[in-house]
Amino acid sequence: MAHVISVHSFRGGTGKSNITANLAALLASTGKRVGVIDTDIQSPGIHAIFGLEPGQQKHSLNDFLWGRCTIEAATTEVTAVLRNKGIAKGQIYLTPGSMQSSDITRMLSEGYDVGLLNSGFQELIERLELDHLLIDTHPGVNEETLLSIAISDVLMLILRPDRQDYQGTAVAVELARQLDVPNLFLLVNKAITPADFPALRERIESTYDTPVLGILPLAQEMAVLGSSDLFCLTKPDHPISATLKSVATKIAAA
């Protein structure tokens, strides 16, 4: 049975897409077939991490939602990112959002059938026989996000350790609970002072009554890499990569 894993954050800039891409790579590197859907239609970005150039993909998620193509046609395999790093196992499939500004504008103005998303997810899982489907959501709360959360087997909320994220995450956690998400996890990104991490984990877990899968420090190396490559494949021995690997393992086991 395939896992539907939503990666969400209440605010933008938490590193959600980057973590999603890295988790996809780590899951795939264990020999799994992993799908990634970028539902952040308003500001798509995960394609860049997988090295997908604008125009390289004929169709996008937008086309599927407008009925122009099948979900499969809107999906492309990006397993090359694994192979290029010498990883022989696993596959990754990416369904990107349209990178064209006209499509983004139209989507914002006309909207789409949210219900179509769910069938698209299911169809993709079936067609590509995915083991895991990672949904890179749009930050905040809107209909497609709520839908993604509602159908997820695992919801991982990314938050930064600051006042606004603490507040917003509380809302997201409560909404997830009301939608009966089976597995709810937290992942803290861009944390400072590693010495405080144990205390931070304890406080967050007790505040939200939710397990924290990991705490990623604010790392210069990650910032330097940006969205140009997959950090866990580029620096597999880095502590961040180790943490992400641990997170991937826990998600896979959930």
Added chain:
Amino acid sequence: MRSIRFVFPLILTFQMVVAVGLTGTIAYLSHLKEARETAAEIVNVIGSTMDEQLYQYLYIPMTLTEAYAERVRLQPQRRFSDIQDPETRRRVIDSLWTQSRLVPWANLTLTSPTGQMLRIDRTETGTPVLKLSDARKGGMLQRYLIDSAGRSGTRLDHGRTVFDPLQQDYYRDAVTRHQRILSPIYFSAVSSGAPVVTIADPVFDDSGHVRLVVSSDIHLDAINGHLQGLTLPPDSLTFIFDTSGRIVASSNFDLERGGKDRKAGRLDDLAASDNPVARASAKALKERFPELTVSRANLFQFVAKGRRNYVYAAPLFADFGLNWQLAVVISESGLIENLIRGVRTAAWVSLGLLLISILVGLRTAGWMVRPILTLRDVVKAVEKDQLDLQGKLLQKLRDDAHRRNEFGELATAALGMVQEVEARHDLLESQLEQLRVAVDASQTRAEIEQVTGTPFFRSLQEQARALREQNRQRRDEPGRTDGARPTDEAGK
């Protein structure tokens, strides 16, 4: 606390005033003193030179008188009547030629005790002539030319004169005293009332009777003319006065001539004249020499109406028994005006430079003090946690950091320190905020209600579990996972 904003410029200004001001003042005073000493020396030289020049006016006539008297003494056989002989007269005239030409200010005169007189004189046109007169013969007068054009000894004219040489004071005085005498100043009747002094040397025979009196009238007009002909600086004044206050000669005034009133010019007249230099000089001389007696050469100064004057005063002809005094008055402005002006200009330039130095010094002080004050303000602001990172204060520090000197290094270090402090402060704030996992429950509730109150959410909530179950069932349906996996050609 005494701020360096004031103390530093004050010290710098004080140093400049002391260094430049004192040096300038000393230089000014030194140069002024030197200039005045030079002026005094010049006046001294002028006075001495004048003294020597004037000496000839008495010395030469006196020497000639003595020489002629001695010559007469050596020729006891000679009689005054010998002059009537044309040949003797011509030889006498020839022998007088040099004297008449070179000593025009003196009239050599030979007077016999019988009233006969031989005198070197000049016509109205200045031609030297020999006058022969005889008081016994009704004042008979004959004039003979003295010239070098071959006409020497030629009688020019003849007539009569009322002048009786035997009645003259100098003649009587010389005969009575049996020695050479120098008369007081008097107005000579034989010289158209001109002021003169007369040297008279009597010659006696073996029996003690007067043979002849040799004399020379010395014209004070000549001395006066000499003084007036001097080229001296502007506003200068030279005059000769005697102990009675009589002006013997003057560079600025013509002498009184003998007339009916026979009034002589006096020092008091100078003191009351319109000439300010003459007025002030007469006053200064009377103050310095109340008895109007100058025993030796003196050099002194006086200031009149803000103008400094130098005075050379010395006894004149004292060795001839005269009680005359020479006074040379030269104004400083006329003498060393350029020098004084140069010194004063230098002083003004020094003063200007001092002011410029002070201004530059104050600016430099400000330039040096400013970064320190900025640094102080920054440190204070950091201490009170009131530093505005975008404010003017930090901008000043950034500006100072651009300086290529120790101030720049100091400002750069301070800027780095401030940034480090701010970074650590921010880090600390972040650390605190990170650990302050605070959630506003009421706000959370309100935001949740905002979402959960929508029909979409309520519908989704109802469908969520079923949707997940449905999806699971769809995925678990037989045949959905049958067969080979896709050929990984999705989207390719």
